Amino acid sequence: MDPVLENLDLFWGGFVRSLGIVLWAFAGSMVLGTALAVCRVSPVPVLRAVGTGYVAVVRNTPLTVVLFLFAFGIPALQVNASFYVFGVAGLVVYTAAFVCEAIRSGINAVAPGQAEAARAIGLTFGQTLTQVVLPQAVRTVVPPLGNVQIAMVKNSAVVGAFGVGGELFSVATRLTSAQGEPRLPVYLGVAAFFLLITLPAGALLARTEQRLAVAR
Amino acid sequence: MSSVLFDEPGPRARRRTRIATGVAAVVVLGLVALAVQRFASTGQFDAELWAPLLDPRTEEFAQVWAILGAGLGTTLRAFALAASASLVLGIVVGAARVSLGRTARLPLVGVVELFRGLPVVVTIFLAAEVLRLLDSGTSSYWALVAGLTAYNSVIIAEVVRAGVLSLPKGQAEAGLAIGLTPAQVMRSVQLPQALRTMLPALISQLVVILKDTALATVVFNDLQDLLYAGDRIRISLDNSLQTLLVVALVYIALCVVLDRAAVWTERRLSRSRPTAAPAVAPAEEAVTRV
Amino acid sequence: MHLRRSALTAAAAASLLALTACGGGSSDTGDAPEPVESASFEAGTTMAELSQAGAITIGTKFDQPGFGLRGLGDTPEGFDVEVGKGIAAQLGLSEDQITWVEAPSSQREDLITQGSVDMVIATYTINDTRKERITFAGPYYVAGQQIMVGEAEDRLTGPDDLRANPDLKICSVNGSTPSENIREYLASPDQLVLFEVYDDCVTAMKNGQVQAMTTDNVILTGYVAENEGEFKLVGEQFTEEPYGIGITKGDTAFCEFVNGALQTMSEDGSYEEAWTSTAGEYEGTEVPTLPTADACV
Numbered sequence: 001m002d003p004v005l006e007n008l009d010l011f012w013g014g015f016v017r018s019l020g021i022v023l024w025a026f027a028g029s030m031v032l033g034t035a036l037a038v039c040r041v042s043p044v045p046v047l048r049a050v051g052t053g054y055v056a057v058v059r060n061t062p063l064t065v066v067l068f069l070f071a072f073g074i075p076a077l078q079v080n081a082s083f084y085v086f087g088v089a090g091l092v093v094y095t096a097a098f099v100c101e102a103i104r105s106g107i108n109a110v111a112p113g114q115a116e117a118a119r120a121i122g123l124t125f126g127q128t129l130t131q132v133v134l135p136q137a138v139r140t141v142v143p144p145l146g147n148v149q150i151a152m153v154k155n156s157a158v159v160g161a162f163g164v165g166g167e168l169f170s171v172a173t174r175l176t177s178a179q180g181e182p183r184l185p186v187y188l189g190v191a192a193f194f195l196l197i198t199l200p201a202g203a204l205l206a207r208t209e210q211r212l213a214v215a216r
Numbered sequence: 217m218s219s220v221l222f223d224e225p226g227p228r229a230r231r232r233t234r235i236a237t238g239v240a241a242v243v244v245l246g247l248v249a250l251a252v253q254r255f256a257s258t259g260q261f262d263a264e265l266w267a268p269l270l271d272p273r274t275e276e277f278a279q280v281w282a283i284l285g286a287g288l289g290t291t292l293r294a295f296a297l298a299a300s301a302s303l304v305l306g307i308v309v310g311a312a313r314v315s316l317g318r319t320a321r322l323p324l325v326g327v328v329e330l331f332r333g334l335p336v337v338v339t340i341f342l343a344a345e346v347l348r349l350l351d352s353g354t355s356s357y358w359a360l361v362a363g364l365t366a367y368n369s370v371i372i373a374e375v376v377r378a379g380v381l382s383l384p385k386g387q388a389e390a391g392l393a394i395g396l397t398p399a400q401v402m403r404s405v406q407l408p409q410a411l412r413t414m415l416p417a418l419i420s421q422l423v424v425i426l427k428d429t430a431l432a433t434v435v436f437n438d439l440q441d442l443l444y445a446g447d448r449i450r451i452s453l454d455n456s457l458q459t460l461l462v463v464a465l466v467y468i469a470l471c472v473v474l475d476r477a478a479v480w481t482e483r484r485l486s487r488s489r490p491t492a493a494p495a496v497a498p499a500e501e502a503v504t505r506v
Numbered sequence: 507m508h509l510r511r512s513a514l515t516a517a518a519a520a521s522l523l524a525l526t527a528c529g530g531g532s533s534d535t536g537d538a539p540e541p542v543e544s545a546s547f548e549a550g551t552t553m554a555e556l557s558q559a560g561a562i563t564i565g566t567k568f569d570q571p572g573f574g575l576r577g578l579g580d581t582p583e584g585f586d587v588e589v590g591k592g593i594a595a596q597l598g599l600s601e602d603q604i605t606w607v608e609a610p611s612s613q614r615e616d617l618i619t620q621g622s623v624d625m626v627i628a629t630y631t632i633n634d635t636r637k638e639r640i641t642f643a644g645p646y647y648v649a650g651q652q653i654m655v656g657e658a659e660d661r662l663t664g665p666d667d668l669r670a671n672p673d674l675k676i677c678s679v680n681g682s683t684p685s686e687n688i689r690e691y692l693a694s695p696d697q698l699v700l701f702e703v704y705d706d707c708v709t710a711m712k713n714g715q716v717q718a719m720t721t722d723n724v725i726l727t728g729y730v731a732e733n734e735g736e737f738k739l740v741g742e743q744f745t746e747e748p749y750g751i752g753i754t755k756g757d758t759a760f761c762e763f764v765n766g767a768l769q770t771m772s773e774d775g776s777y778e779e780a781w782t783s784t785a786g787e788y789e790g791t792e793v794p795t796l797p798t799a800d801a802c803v
Contacts, residue, residue: 043233046240060423060471062430064443065464072456072706075713077254083699083715150333157335161434161680163699163710169337170680170700177612177681180635184345191338198333279578352620437610437702451569451705452577 003181004189007171014171015193021088021167022153022197028092029152033099040104043125051100058097063155066090071162083163091156098148106141107133139212146205153197157190168193265455269462280449287445288466294357294441295426298364302425303418305365306372307411311402313373314380331370336428339367340435356436360429368425375417379410412485419478423471430467442466541600552753552760556624557597564590565609565617565626565752569703571728572785573629582606586627588780589646589771593625593751596767610702612681615639618752625764626752629722631683632800641757642750643764645797646777649722650743651684654729656711657738662718664741665691675699675716677707684721687745704729711737722747724785731788739790748797761802772796 004011040051058066070090071083081089110133118132160169172190175181255261268276313324331339340363347354347362383406391401411418432439433447440448446463450456547553556562566586567574576582591601609617609628617623618640629649632642653676655662661671665688668674672693678685680700692698699716701707707719708729719726723743730737753760771777772795781793 043229044236044240046237046244050240050244056472057468060427060468060475061464062427062443062467064430064434065460065467068443068447069457069460069464072450072709072713073460074457075710075715076258076260076457078258078713079254080714083710154333154335157337158431158434161702163677163701163706163715165698165700166695172341173612173681173700174686178683178686180638183341184349187338187341187345191334191342194335194338195330195333199329202329202333276578283578348616348620353622434702437613438608448576449578451703451709454709456709 003175003185004192007175007181010171010175011168011189011193014166014168015196018156018167018169018193019197021084021091021159021164022156024088025091025095025152025156026149028088029095029099029149032092032096034103036096036100037103037107038129040100041107041129055097055100058094059101061094063090063094063158066094067159067162083165087159087162087164090162091152091159094155095148095152098151099145102144102148103137103141105144106137106139109140110136142212143205143209146201146208150198150201150205153201154194157194260457265453265458268449268453268455269458276453280453283445283449284442284463284466287440287442290357290440291426291429291442292470294360294364294429294432298361298368298429299422299425301361301365302368302372302421305369307376307407308373309369310373310376311380311407313377314406315398315402328370328373331367332374334367336363336367337431337435339363340431344435356432356439360432360436360439363435364425364428368421368428371421371424372418375414375421376407376410378417379414380406382413383409415478415482415485419475419482422478423474426471426474427467541595542598547763548759551763552624552757553597553763557599560599561603561605562594562597562599562625563605563607563623564594565607565614565623565628566590567610567628568608569705570629570725571732572724572788573728574627575728576606576608583784585647585781585784585786586629588784589751589768589777590625590627592771592776592780593764593767596763596770611679614752618754621754624753628752629725630750630752631722631747632750633683636752637803639755640752641755641761641803642752642800643761643802644750644768644799645748646751646768647724647749647794648797649724649747649749651687651720651745651747652723652726652739652743653718653720653741654711654726654737654739655718657736659717659740662740665720665744668697668718669693672697674718677701677710677716677719678721679704679707682721683747684745688720708733724791727788727791728785730790748800750800758802765799765802768796768799 036051036054039047040055042048042051067087067090070086070093074086107129114132114136115128118128123131156167157169160167160173164170168190172186175186176183259265263271267274268280271277309324309328313321313328316324334342340360343363343366344354344356344359347359380402387405387409388401391405392398396404429441430443432441433443443463446459450459453459547557566582566584568576568582570584570586573584574582574586575584581587587606590604590606594601594604607617607623609623609626611628614626614628614630615636618626625643630636630642631649632645636642653662653665661667662674668676668688668691670693675697676688676692677699678688680702685698685700688698689695699707699710701710704719704721704725707716710716711719712733719729723739726737726739730739751764753764768777771780777796778793785791786793
């Protein structure tokens with residue numbers, strides 16, 4: 001493991017940078033995903049079509065292709081941003097489709113009687129959704145949503161190939177390719193740093209799941 | 217249009233919905249128009265950028281699609297191999313994890329948890345390195361298949377496990393009562409039912425495998441899959457946006473076909489024999505396959 | 507449109523090269539070296555093996571104008587490719603008997619140690635780290651690292667200006683020697699944008715995402731020529747990059763044969779011809795003379 005220990009500062013820098021990417025992508029995908037989910041269950045057909053179309057297209061496109069489009073397609077439209085922003089945006093756009101699906105399935109899992117009761121006392125769609133259904137949906141939404149976001153953390157490894165730079169994966173390429181370090185230990189090091197995020201996140205999720213299950 | 221979230225709308229609600237629809241339509245159309253305008257003003261609709269991809273009369277068309285076709289072939293072959301290997305391995309590991317005793321399954325649980333936490337890209341890299349330690353001539357193609365299999369068989373194992381655990385206890389007990397061994401119970405009673413309930417989750421995992429083959433372009437520089445083909449074309453023709461959009465469409469088409477095939481299979485299976493097992497909201501399971 | 511014109515120029519150049527090929531259509535430049543008749547080598551040597559097998563596999567770049575570039579066609583074209591053909595010819599092999607394999611920067615040593623290729627000719631800088639795993643024949647060319655900027659860019663006149671202009675971004679390839687060399691000139695690591703291939707750097711420059719790119723001058727010259735009026739080189743070269751031919755570690759006999767072959771090419775004019783028909787077509791390049799070969803170890 002020498003190549004990792006000797007370059008621990010590089011790895012650490014990469015880890016922090018990766019963490020930043022993950023946090024931005026988390027926040028962005030939650031906002032966009034929730035908005036899409038609201039679209040998908042709304043009474044307005046146009047919005048439903050938008051939500052459904054978005055999910056159908058994005059879910060079936062490889063993340064790599066999405067990132068390629070952001071890094072080299074979008075700039076052709078003279079929309080300029082740093083590759084860091086493009087990388088995060090690619091992750092957000094991709095992950096949002098799955099966040100939307102997770103939230104929608106949560107909304108659908110709330111007992112119909114709840115919404116019916118809400119409507120019976122005269123609440124509007126917006127009120128029904130925000131006051132009655134969503135608070136309950138949170139419970140069913142947490143497990144799938146947690147899985148989606150853990151998957152996003154893992155997916156974030158790919159953005160290094162699109163000019164983002166400085167994150168764990170670029171560090172690995174730099175060490176193995178430019179400095180000739182042996183690959184196996186370097187990639188094991190990258191793996192360890194990802195596990196540092198995903199394993200605790202998974203454990204936390206499992207505990208939350210149990211709590212919510214008991215509370216029901 | 218029925219949803220528990222809103223009533224069959226009355227006249228006022230209908231008017232409101234109509235207004236909202238109008239506003240939404242205007243906004244959406246506005247956004248589309250904006251995008252179209254942007255494409256036009258930056259010259260991205262220029263025929264010469266699209267023609268090599270779409271117009272059979274151009275000189276490049278045949279070359280472009282020959283390259284894309286070859287890439288598509290590689291993608292599909294890698295997918296077919298990785299998918300079947302993951303299914304077989306995943307079912308074995310999943311069944312083993314349920315069947316083994318608490319201590320005996322510990323190493324298995326460890327491996328499963330470990331691989332679940334790793335990015336697929338890292339798994340593919342590691343698979344390549346390990347395989348090349350064993351045989352220095354291992355091609356990127358096999359490294360990709362091995363990496364995808366290592367990651368996805370673990371996920372499939374978890375799906376299978378969830379499926380088996382969701383079955384009513386009585387199923388296994390009945391099997392044991394008529395004198396089947398635990399292995400036989402697993403094979404002929406539990407697995408067939410579990411696989412049927414978990415079919416949607418399994419299929420969406422297959423879609424994930426198909427999409428993940430595209431990682432080859434990032435991990436290896438010499439595996440000429442569909443995305444690599446697109447990469448080569450966009451660089452040669454200097455039309456990144458157009459080529460990437462076409463490549464994305466091909467991937468979407470592949471995934472949709474796979475998805476449709478799955479729905480069709482599922483319908484046939486559930487029609488031929490009504491399932492005794494309770495549904496564990498498999499759709500919910502499916503959405504988490506990112 | 508700007509973008510498109512440059513692409514057309516590239517395509518036109520490529521098809522021109524293809525058109526000037528001899529009737530067979532598989533080659534590119536006018537006078538491909540004739541394979542040596544009755545080449546015979548001592549049994550057991552790599553030369554004898556290759557010559558008897560009637561086939562050789564050579565790794566080269568597929569994305570470097572002037573040195574090794576494969577457009578939409580099947581075979582790459584460039585100086586490295588011509589040098590490869592010249593060496594193969596002296597093994598008694600015609601160009602139809604050469605299999606070209608893509609050898610990206612990060613995989614060149616692996617390709618050799620794995621035995622996937624017989625040699626790598628791929629703008630391959632000779633250095634000590636690499637010598638630990640493989641043997642270099644040559645050098646057959648000496649390049650140097652330089653910086654390329656947009657035609658209108660005047661803040662950057664050399665690597666030293668990078669620190670004074672921290673908002674400028676410079677692009678190179680992930681894991682390449684130039685990307686390491688440039689780090690010491692940067693105000694912050696954020697100034698360095700890395701991709702898998704140089705073409706993506708060019709795209710990023712055209713899109714205005716980055717303002718400069720750096721790698722060996724010969725590669726940059728190719729991009730300057732291909733994108734007429736868009737880019738220029740600035741400053742002097744600040745490193746020296748001798749290009750070698752990578753072969754299996756310790757195969758001294760083969761190394762000496764390759765050096766001899768290069769010498770022969772230099773003497774019979776095919777070395778110069780290889781240059782003028784490829785990288786030498788670009789403006790601002792000079793015909794190189796074959797550098798003195800290093801000792802084979």
